[in-house]
Amino acid sequence: MIPVRGFEGRTVAVFGLARTGLAAARALMAGGAQVALWDEKPASRAAAQAAGFTLTDLSKAEWTDFAALMLSPGVPLTHPAPHWTVERAREAGVEILGDIELFARTVNAAPEHKRPKIVAVTGTNGKSTTTALIGHICAQAGRDTRIGGNIGVGVLGLEDMHGGAVYVLELSSYQLDLTSSLKPDVAILLNVSPDHLDRHGGMEGYVAAKRRILANQGKGDTAVIGVDDPWGQRICTEITAANRRTIVPISASKAMGRGVYALDGLLYDATGERAVEIADLKRARSLPGRHNWQNAAAAYATAIGLGIPPEEAAEHLMSFPGLAHRMETVAQIGRVRFVNDSKATNADAARQAMSSYPKFHWIVGGQPKTGGIDALADLFPRVEKAYLIGEAAPAFAQTLKGRAPAAECGTMDAAVAQAFADAQASGQEAIILLSPACASFDQFADFEDRGEAFRAAVQGLMTPAVKGVA
Structure with a gap:
């Protein structure tokens, strides 16, 4: 831990009690500050209490008592509208900053x-x-x-x-x-x-x-x-x-x-x-x-x-070993290789993986970003077939219509199973690529959770004789 200096004997409000917020709270306390912690999510408040922290309902607090507001990065600062804690801090003349x-x-x-x-x-x-x-x-x-x-x-x-x-x-x-x-x-x-x-x-x-x-x-x-x-x-x-x-x-x-x-x-x-x-x-x-x-x-x-x-x-x-969820080969079953690129949360990121393979079976979808997958149209000829999941599935089916074969699968398990069946039926060497071009929050906690769901679905396809082959 890095004890935070500059707030000794003063109170810092901390809003957002996930990884960043709790680490900041501990570091502020280690540096001699007092903290007033709050989160709108009951589960996050319960986790903070279980970790030994005392909570302060910031909606009822006297903000002029605070030296600063430590805001977790996921909380809106300016757009689409400032969070209520930001407005309260500004009204009281309280500085707003992050853990960095x-x-x-x-x-x-x-x-x-x-x-x-x-x-x-x-x-x-x-x-x-x-x-x-x-x-x-x-x-x-x-x-x-x-x-x-x-x-x-x-x-x-x-x-x-x-x-x-x-x-x-x-x-x-x-x-x-x-x-x-x-x-x-x-x-x-x-x-x-x-x-x-x-x-x-x-x-x-x-x-x-x-x-x-x-x-x-x-x-x-x-x-x-x-x-x-x-x-x-x-x-x-x-x-x-x-x-x-x-x-x-x-x-x-x-x-x-x-x-x-x-x-x-x-x-x-x-x-x-x-x-x-x-x-x-x-x-x-x-x-x-x-x-x-x-x-x-x-x-x-x-x-x-x-x-x-x-x-x-x-x-x-x-000698770099690579990172999980970034063009990561998670398994190979026969002539079919499974590539986990769950970190591709927008079209530009998906382009990087799609450009690396001449042909592939594409698992795509989730919570769509602005523009969807329209910008990837030049790569659609590389798509053997697309397997659409999550909120974006209907819209992406329309985008791909007449340009690449596509099936609305809904879930990760269904997409992996159908992609594998199609890849096996081709009799050729094949790539099944999870590169969603979308956020994950419609079905998963984050891109890592989505990538692990892909890995688990692939493992579920494997017989005991071939499990662990990569």
Whole structure:
């Protein structure tokens, strides 16, 4: 745990008692603050009480008694409308912040010799893989590495800091909206495409939230920016003009005179006088596809920014074991391979997996995002058949009509069973790809729960003789 400094003897309201909120509460108390905890969900309140916390109904509290409101990132700050706790805090002149901001202030207040290195990763897609990949490289290079934020452990639940530690943090746009003083030694903006627009009031607000990761960098810091989309290109151009830090453009689609890029799976370092081939990423089994080549370029550039020798960074890049729910092969039954890409919660993320296979049986659907799967039309010819689940099934059936065979299956179990039957009947080698292009909350707790449901359904197909084959 990282004790939060700056609120000693004062009371901080904490709203939202899932992983982030409870970790923040413990860290605030460890730093000498008092906390007033609340959540609208009875189950969350019961879990907090079972963990030994005392609750305070914030709807009946005197808000002028609070030094700050620690808001969990899932709670609306501005759009579609501010949460009632946000309105109460603003009326009382109470500062609103998130757990990443609490971490940032604690780091900024520490003596110079105790301040760790901070790597912050954001982007619409690829955040988790890139965060884990950087953490893997740093750990293999002998650095005391902690990985958290929007992945794994909430940042304040990580082990306390010291001057030799490296914190590798995945940051969502929701978390960045609540952060103002984080100063990463290396900040990574992988890519930007439309997502969470309802929470940011449109694309402009979403881009502004992502861009906050770069706000406080200065001389000696490194910014790694993906330039394969127009928003990333623009941001890279604008911060290059400011010229306050080392800027490393990354690409998985084009050669560059300066930066780190991948062409046809070959990774090049062009940060020096000439481009040097670093690694053949096609040999990295856990990094398939162009989107993963961009992740690898970002991780390599970050490692160099942290002082890890290029040869060592490349070696550890190739040994990355991969992450669950991200183009993860969960099993193979005969000639049929099952790929779990449940983390693909929007069309752009699904595109990455779909582009990696010439033909596949596609399990798709859930709680649809703006635009649905219309943007994937150019990939529909690759779809042997689509198996539609969740709320999106009727609408997606209309989108696919006349362009790809589709069946409305409803549930994950039914989709997996039908896809397997069709794949077996083809007599060919086949891929069954779960890449939903949707949020999971209509049928599952989160994308991980959805991915585990896929895994369980696949396991249910397997006879004892073949179970565990992958």
